[in-house]
Amino acid sequence: MCDGSQLGGDRLVWSGVAEARRLGVACVLLLLVPSPAEAVAVEDAGRLLAGLGVDAMCVQPLAVASARGGWDESTVAGLVAKLPAVALVLDPAAVAGGGGDPAAVGRRTGVAVHAVDPSGRRQPDRLSAAYVRERLLAGDVAAAAEAVGCPHRVTGVVVHGEGRGNGLGFPTANLALGEHSVVPGDGIYAGWFTVVDRSWSDGGMAGGVRYPAAISISRNPTFAGRRRTVEPHVLDVSANLYGQTVTTDFVERVRVPERFDSIEELIAAMQRDVENVRLVLRDVNR
Ligand SMILES: Cc1cc2nc3c(=O)[nH]c(=O)nc-3n(C[C@H](O)[C@H](O)[C@H](O)COP(=O)(O)O)c2cc1C
Numbered sequence: 326m327c328d329g330s331q332l333g334g335d336r337l338v339w340s341g342v343a344e345a346r347r348l349g350v351a352c353v354l355l356l357l358v359p360s361p362a363e364a365v366a367v368e369d370a371g372r373l374l375a376g377l378g379v380d381a382m383c384v385q386p387l388a389v390a391s392a393r394g395g396w397d398e399s400t401v402a403g404l405v406a407k408l409p410a411v412a413l414v415l416d417p418a419a420v421a422g423g424g425g426d427p428a429a430v431g432r433r434t435g436v437a438v439h440a441v442d443p444s445g446r447r448q449p450d451r452l453s454a455a456y457v458r459e460r461l462l463a464g465d466v467a468a469a470a471e472a473v474g475c476p477h478r479v480t481g482v483v484v485h486g487e488g489r490g491n492g493l494g495f496p497t498a499n500l501a502l503g504e505h506s507v508v509p510g511d512g513i514y515a516g517w518f519t520v521v522d523r524s525w526s527d528g529g530m531a532g533g534v535r536y537p538a539a540i541s542i543s544r545n546p547t548f549a550g551r552r553r554t555v556e557p558h559v560l561d562v563s564a565n566l567y568g569q570t571v572t573t574d575f576v577e578r579v580r581v582p583e584r585f586d587s588i589e590e591l592i593a594a595m596q597r598d599v600e601n602v603r604l605v606l607r608d609v610n611r
């Protein structure tokens with residue numbers, strides 16, 4: 326929950342994203358804007374936020390939210406009831422114009438409330454959206470994750486690729502991405518792969534469970550590919566993933582993509598990648 330003034334290098338938003346990831350739930354941003362006309366302008370902010378891991382945004386005109394200059398407790402309670410929220414991350418100053426009590430919001434709504442002061446920036450350079458974006462595009466997903474508090478996530482639908490992966494011994498789920506995704510720079514990454522639909526299961530894999538993955542982002546130079554693709558190979562499992570909406574969380578880059586002279590060299594490199602991914606993920610908190 327915030328008002329428009331905190332968009333951008335936003336400690337509050339990222340705290341919300343990190344808490345949602347911890348709980349394994351979607352992060353919905355409730356944005357308070359002074360007038361319905363400004364709700365149109367915040368579409369741009371929505372694009373930025375989608376790239377930073379916010380799953381959905383609700384825009385609430387101030388006149389509807391409260392006459393007192395902020396969210397009041399009953400408005401929040403009403404929204405929480407509609408959204409089935411399990412936790413709220415909010416700026417105390419946004420609760421009834423700073424005159425409200427975050428703890429009272431918690432009591433009223435019955436959900437956990439985390440008050441985060443968005444102005445408490447100890448390292449402003451590391452908390453700006455520009456810094457995170459720059460690190461992601463440079464392939465430094467570890468620095469981006471450290472700044473935000475959770476790994477960068479890219480969501481997409483699994484589509485057909487060139488049909489080569491299985492033959493190489495490394496099937497990859499090619500992702501069709503939303504137009505506002507922030508795709509890290511080219512690289513082979515260690516990360517996590519999750520099928521979003523919790524009711525899905527196939528070949529021993531289940532929706533809502535995260536699996537270790539080696540994720541390739543490149544133009545596949547060995548095959549003189551022209552399209553840049555995002556392709557996770559999920560370790561140690563096999564399932565039909567076509568058509569599923571999936572998320573990939575980027576933990577660390579293990580290598581930059583290369584143009585190999587033979588398929589055998591590419592396969593040997595992929596085998597090493599998978600072992601390196603295991604080593605990286607073994608040490609991070611599951
Ligand atoms: C762990 C891993 C590492 C990869 N490294 C490279 C690479 O260095 N160079 C390259 O041209 N392609 C690389 N790729 C991409 C493969 O070329 C691609 O996944 C393969 O051609 C299958 O494509 P398809 O899914 O469209 O069939 C890598 C893929 C994975 C999963």
Ligand SMILES: Nc1ncnc2c1ncn2[C@@H]1O[C@H](COP(=O)(O)OP(=O)(O)O)[C@@H](O)[C@H]1O
Nearest residue numbers: 485486487488490491496497559563564566567
């Ligand atoms: N461990 C795995 N990781 C990724 N995809 C897998 C895995 N096991 C099976 N698959 C399936 O194989 C497909 C990828 O096979 P691949 O030969 O690379 O074809 P394509 O070129 O269409 O991606 C995925 O879309 C998925 O449905």
